[in-house]
Amino acid sequence: MVQDIDDILQEINRGVAEMIDAERVKNLVKNYYEKGENFYVKAGFDPTAPDLHLGHTVVLNKMALLQKHGAIVQFLIGDFTAQIGDPTGKSATRKKLDQETVLKNAKTYEEQVFKILDPKKTVIMFNSKWSNELGAAGMIELTSTFSVARMLERDDFEKRIKAGNPISICEFMYPLLQGYDSVAMKCDIEMGGTDQKFNLLMGRTLQRTYNIGKEQAVIMMPLLEGLDGVNKMSKSLGNYIGVTENANDMFAKTLSISDELMWRWYELLSTKTLGEIEELMNDVNNGKYHPKKAKEDLAYEITARYHGEEAAKAAMAEFNSVHSQNQLPTDMKEFSLKAPIWIVEALSQCGLSESNSQARRDIKANAVSINQEKISDEQLKLGAGEYILQVGKRKFAKIKVE
Numbered sequence: 001m002v003q004d005i006d007d008i009l010q011e012i013n014r015g016v017a018e019m020i021d022a023e024r025v026k027n028l029v030k031n032y033y034e035k036g037e038n039f040y041v042k043a044g045f046d047p048t049a050p051d052l053h054l055g056h057t058v059v060l061n062k063m064a065l066l067q068k069h070g071a072i073v074q075f076l077i078g079d080f081t082a083q084i085g086d087p088t089g090k091s092a093t094r095k096k097l098d099q100e101t102v103l104k105n106a107k108t109y110e111e112q113v114f115k116i117l118d119p120k121k122t123v124i125m126f127n128s129k130w131s132n133e134l135g136a137a138g139m140i141e142l143t144s145t146f147s148v149a150r151m152l153e154r155d156d157f158e159k160r161i162k163a164g165n166p167i168s169i170c171e172f173m174y175p176l177l178q179g180y181d182s183v184a185m186k187c188d189i190e191m192g193g194t195d196q197k198f199n200l201l202m203g204r205t206l207q208r209t210y211n212i213g214k215e216q217a218v219i220m221m222p223l224l225e226g227l228d229g230v231n232k233m234s235k236s237l238g239n240y241i242g243v244t245e246n247a248n249d250m251f252a253k254t255l256s257i258s259d260e261l262m263w264r265w266y267e268l269l270s271t272k273t274l275g276e277i278e279e280l281m282n283d284v285n286n287g288k289y290h291p292k293k294a295k296e297d298l299a300y301e302i303t304a305r306y307h308g309e310e311a312a313k314a315a316m317a318e319f320n321s322v323h324s325q326n327q328l329p330t331d332m333k334e335f336s337l338k339a340p341i342w343i344v345e346a347l348s349q350c351g352l353s354e355s356n357s358q359a360r361r362d363i364k365a366n367a368v369s370i371n372q373e374k375i376s377d378e379q380l381k382l383g384a385g386e387y388i389l390q391v392g393k394r395k396f397a398k399i400k401v402e
Contacts, residue, residue, distance in 0.1 A: 005030055008069055012219075015058070015268045017194045020201070021217035028188055028217075032070025041066050042187035042203075042216075044076040044127075044178060045109060052112045053240040054302070055224040055233030058268045059191050060116040062221060066189070067121045074185050075113060075124050077106045080131035081177050112243055115306050130184040131177060142176050145209045146202075151175070154198050175199045179206040182216055189217045196220070224268055227253060229261040238354075247307040248331070251315035252323075252394045254299035259291045262298060270301055323393060332388070334398045341401055343368075343380040350397040352389055367392050 008029055019025065028039040043059055052060075063073045079102045110124060134142065151172050152158060160167055179202030182190055190203050200218045207215050223232035226239030233240045241253050257265065266277050280297075283289035296316065304312035322329050335350050344359040347368065353359035362368050363378045369390040370382075382401050389397045 005033065010274065011065060012062075012069070014274055015062075015221065016219055017222040018197075018220045019217070020204070020220075021215070024215075024217040025189060025219070029069050038070050038072050039188040040074055040186065041071040041189045041191060042074040042076055042182060042185055043191045044078050044081075044181060046078040046082040051108070051235070052243045053233055053235065054243070054265075054269060055226070055240065057116055057243065058221045058224050059193065060113060061269065061271075062219065063191060064116050064118065067118050071121065071189070073117055073122045074187055075109075075117065075122055076181060076185070077109060077124065077126050078178075078181075079103065079106060079126045080128040081174060115243060125185065127177070127181050127184075131180070134180075139173075142180055143173070145206060146176060148172075175202045176206075179203045182207055183210045183212055186212055186214065187216050188214060189219060191219045191221065193223050194220045195223065222268070225261060225264060227257055229258050241302075243306050247303050247311040247315040248318050248329070249394070250306065251299045251303045251312065252319055254302055255295055255319065256394070257295070259295070262291070262295050266298060270298060272301075328388060329396050332396045332398045334400070336400045336402065337382075339384045339401045340381040343370075343375070343382060344378055346382060346389060346399060346401075347391065350389060350399060352391040352395045352397055362391050 005026070009026055012025065012029070013019065013022075031037045032039065041063055043063060045056075063071065067073060079099070082102050106126070114122070152161065154175070157167055157171075175198060178199045182203030183206050187203075190200050192200050197218075197220060200220065204215050204218065225231070226233035226237060227241070228237075228239045231237050231239060241250055245253075254265075263277075263281060266272065266280075270277065272280070280289065280294055284291050284294050300312050300316060303315050307315075318329065333350070337346060337349065341349075343363070344353075344356050347353040347359035347362065348356050353362050359368075360378050363375065366374055366376065368375055369388075371388050372390070382399075384402050385400075387399050387401065389399060
């Protein structure tokens with residue numbers, strides 16, 4: 001039995017950036033197996049941008065693992081705190097969201113997270129319930145639990161003061177309210193990214209201050225590197241895979257990552273055990289298994305998780321027919337453009353390049369083909385006719401110029 005617990009804890013520790021109070025995590029899992037007692041794991045999501053990408057799923061995957069070992073996940077949608085906006089890592093004050101937008105975004109979250117979490121072991125919660133009940137007196141009492149000096153220890157606040165950028169008082173409330181969520185929810189573990197450390201520790205502090213009889217452990221997951229292998233996955237950098245993206249794109253984008261990044265993604269995104277990944281890595285290093293095949297396996301696993309086995313098989317077949325046999329994709333978008341059209345404008349109008357300047361860069365990088373022939377002339381004008389435009393390996397469009 002003890003050996004089993006050690007194996008479980010090894011899986012729980014996998015990929016974790018930092019764990020505070022590992023002993024408590026161990027005891028919670030042990031209690032579940034010895035006494036059948038469930039424990040509560042909280043993760044907060046502010047519904048400002050509800051389209052999840054694979055970077056967000058690192059925390060969700062870990063929570064799904066904990067659900068197998070006794071956890072009830074408290075998936076907290078911060079509808080109250082979203083109206084303040086989390087200042088973490090931000091250098092300017094964020095715009096507030098209205099209640100209607102918050103609730104609409106919250107619904108989108110629900111639909112997406114159950115692709116990963118077990119709905120039977122998940123409770124969706126909204127922090128407006130207890131935050132509204134606090135009232136003015138409760139809010140003032142909450143602010144008395146923490147000093148301004150301690151608040152200013154936060155890295156991003158410190159930087160903004162040095163740069164002479166304003167911080168509103170309500171932004172001081174954000175970490176306090178996130179910490180108070182842990183008091184109201186009585187959670188045993190709180191999870192988040194490494195960029196949330198200050199807020200996550202606030203939950204421990206306030207549970208102690210409000211004397212609720214427990215002090216949450218904290219599990220921090222690293223920020224997943226995006227497709228470029230350098231920056232953290234982010235919509236603004238365009239290096240992301242969204243969980244609602246179509247199966248073909250999801251499969252192809254995963255295959256585009258470097259071999260080095262592939263192992264990082266295996267560690268943080270795959271449901272294979274540590275032992276299985278180690279074996280796979282050894283086989284690749286010994287030449288028994290091709291790294292491209294290992295990457296295909298990962299792309300298949302990720303695509304199947306969000307779209308099902310059939311769609312993953314079809315995406316793999318589509319990728320192989322387009323890329324291995326130089327065939328054209330079956331689902332190309334079609335556009336009608338007026339003749340004559342400058343190639344740079346054609347690329348940006350079809351959405352193959354994000355802008356005219358990006359289209360020029362793509363041509364310069366030898367990434368643009370017309371009818372499967374590479375082009376280098378950025379002044380090219382297309383006369384009447386039908387053309388297949390391609391940028392890189394994955395972007396295609398059929399255009400009719402008339």
